[in-house]
Amino acid sequence: MKNFLILGGGLSGIEAAIKLKNKGYNVTLVSDRDYLFIYPISIWIPVKEISFEDSAIKLSVLQKKHGFNLVIQKVESIDVLNKKVVLEYSELTYDYMFIALGMHKVNVKGVENTLSICTAPEQSITIANELEKLVNKGSGKIAVGFGGNPKDANGSAVRGGPAFELLFNISTHLKKKKLRDKFELNFIAPMAEPGKKMGKKAFGNLSKFFKHYKINQHLGKKILGFNKGEILFEGDKKLESDLIIFISGGAGHSVLQNSGLPLSEAGFVKTLPTCQVEGFSEIYAIGDSAELLGPKWAAKQGHMAEIMADIAAYNVHQQITGSNKTKSYVDKISITCIMDSGDGAALISRTIKKESMIMLPIVGHWLKKAWGLYYKNSKLKRIPRIPGM
Numbered sequence: 001m002k003n004f005l006i007l008g009g010g011l012s013g014i015e016a017a018i019k020l021k022n023k024g025y026n027v028t029l030v031s032d033r034d035y036l037f038i039y040p041i042s043i044w045i046p047v048k049e050i051s052f053e054d055s056a057i058k059l060s061v062l063q064k065k066h067g068f069n070l071v072i073q074k075v076e077s078i079d080v081l082n083k084k085v086v087l088e089y090s091e092l093t094y095d096y097m098f099i100a101l102g103m104h105k106v107n108v109k110g111v112e113n114t115l116s117i118c119t120a121p122e123q124s125i126t127i128a129n130e131l132e133k134l135v136n137k138g139s140g141k142i143a144v145g146f147g148g149n150p151k152d153a154n155g156s157a158v159r160g161g162p163a164f165e166l167l168f169n170i171s172t173h174l175k176k177k178k179l180r181d182k183f184e185l186n187f188i189a190p191m192a193e194p195g196k197k198m199g200k201k202a203f204g205n206l207s208k209f210f211k212h213y214k215i216n217q218h219l220g221k222k223i224l225g226f227n228k229g230e231i232l233f234e235g236d237k238k239l240e241s242d243l244i245i246f247i248s249g250g251a252g253h254s255v256l257q258n259s260g261l262p263l264s265e266a267g268f269v270k271t272l273p274t275c276q277v278e279g280f281s282e283i284y285a286i287g288d289s290a291e292l293l294g295p296k297w298a299a300k301q302g303h304m305a306e307i308m309a310d311i312a313a314y315n316v317h318q319q320i321t322g323s324n325k326t327k328s329y330v331d332k333i334s335i336t337c338i339m340d341s342g343d344g345a346a347l348i349s350r351t352i353k354k355e356s357m358i359m360l361p362i363v364g365h366w367l368k369k370a371w372g373l374y375y376k377n378s379k380l381k382r383i384p385r386i387p388g389m
């Protein structure tokens with residue numbers, strides 16, 4: 001039986017492990033964390049709507065449900081010539097390998113003076129604690145923003161959605177605490193039109209959100225770095241802030257650097273539309289680790305990570321069984337998200353054919369909550385999977 005090695009136990013790695021197990025393969029999943037972190041719902045940890053544990057599933061529980069082998073160790077290096085992966089304390093070989101390690105971030109000067117919702121999951125708890133301190137103080141200035149990676153040609157590694165969601169949620173949280181007018185909320189981004197990827201309609205409506213949640217925007221100015229309590233823009237402009245939450249642009253995972261795999265300038269693994277790595281028939285790259293093909297507005301998202309896992313599992317199975325059938329994930333590219341604001345949400349969709357944004361006051365918030373419950377319970381086989389979700 002063919003041995004599959006999956007590197008990474010995030011959204012794409014888990015989906016691939018489930019799909020490959022369903023096809024009867026021997027699957028070993030390696031993760032440096034012993035839990036799957038559901039990033040899309042982690043936006044509620046800072047405002048204490050959910051706990052850290054609510055946003056995580058123990059990998060050992062998923063292992064028992066789906067029957068894959070599990071190794072909790074850090075991947076140190078990948079040796080594609082000898083089909084070997086070096087872990088912290090051991091080595092593993094493979095017949096087929098799926099790279100699902102997620103991504104790293106561009107290093108911005110002084111970034112240690114900021115916190116991020118899109119990095120080590122534990123930072124969401126630190127943000128919650130820092131926010132609570134400010135709430136207890138009764139007033140303050142909070143800035144949330146994101147940057148890009150100039151080396152990322154199509155800008156697919158910009159992670160803007162969580163910044164918007166966190167800002168709107170913080171505003172709602174402060175309003176509930178009857179402190180909204182005591183706080184200054186600022187949004188920072190170096191691009192002139194952040195959020196434009198979501199489509200004209202959604203982008204057009206963003207300004208309404210900023211107005212409604214009383215958030216100042218500081219856009220189109222290069223962010224040179226951060227000091228403690230201070231954001232430094234080009235042109236000697238500074239913005240003071242008691243709490244700075246900044247999501248740097250995405251960059252390829254550092255383990256991939258010397259792996260011998262083909263990488264884009266930004267460090268993402270180059271693949272064919274089948275997710276097979278260029279020049280390596282036994283390696284597939286899925287989720288945030290892979291260079292995203294397709295239209296310029298394509299964005300690295302969880303739902304795309306799952307689609308890529310599904311397509312890769314299908315294609316590798318066809319390859320092993322000698323079929324010449326293949327599927328392309330590029331045909332399925334879309335932006336789909338429920339942009340939550342704590343008291344509602346907007347349902348945003350962009351495909352090659354159309355784009356839309358539907359405002360869902362109150363109910364949208366519960367829709368995203370319901371998605372979180374669906375995600376967890378369906379992965380734990382407590383409820384059936386809805387096809388395509």
Ligand SMILES: Cc1cc2nc3c(=O)[nH]c(=O)nc-3n(C[C@H](O)[C@H](O)[C@H](O)COP(=O)(O)OP(=O)(O)OC[C@H]3O[C@@H](n4cnc5c(N)ncnc54)[C@H](O)[C@@H]3O)c2cc1C
Nearest residue numbers: 008009010011012032039040075102162287288301302303
């Ligand atoms: C705050 C936030 C909100 C988001 N909201 C949405 C949303 O609403 N909708 C949406 O579609 N997408 C959303 N996304 C994007 C989505 O979460 C990602 O696209 C998705 O998680 C990518 O899946 P992945 O498997 O590629 O990477 P990840 O989920 O990041 O998983 C990577 C895995 O690799 C492991 N790993 C990393 N390095 C090593 C190593 N050296 N050794 C071993 N294991 C390692 C990690 O522990 C992890 O298990 C959001 C992202 C964030 C951060």
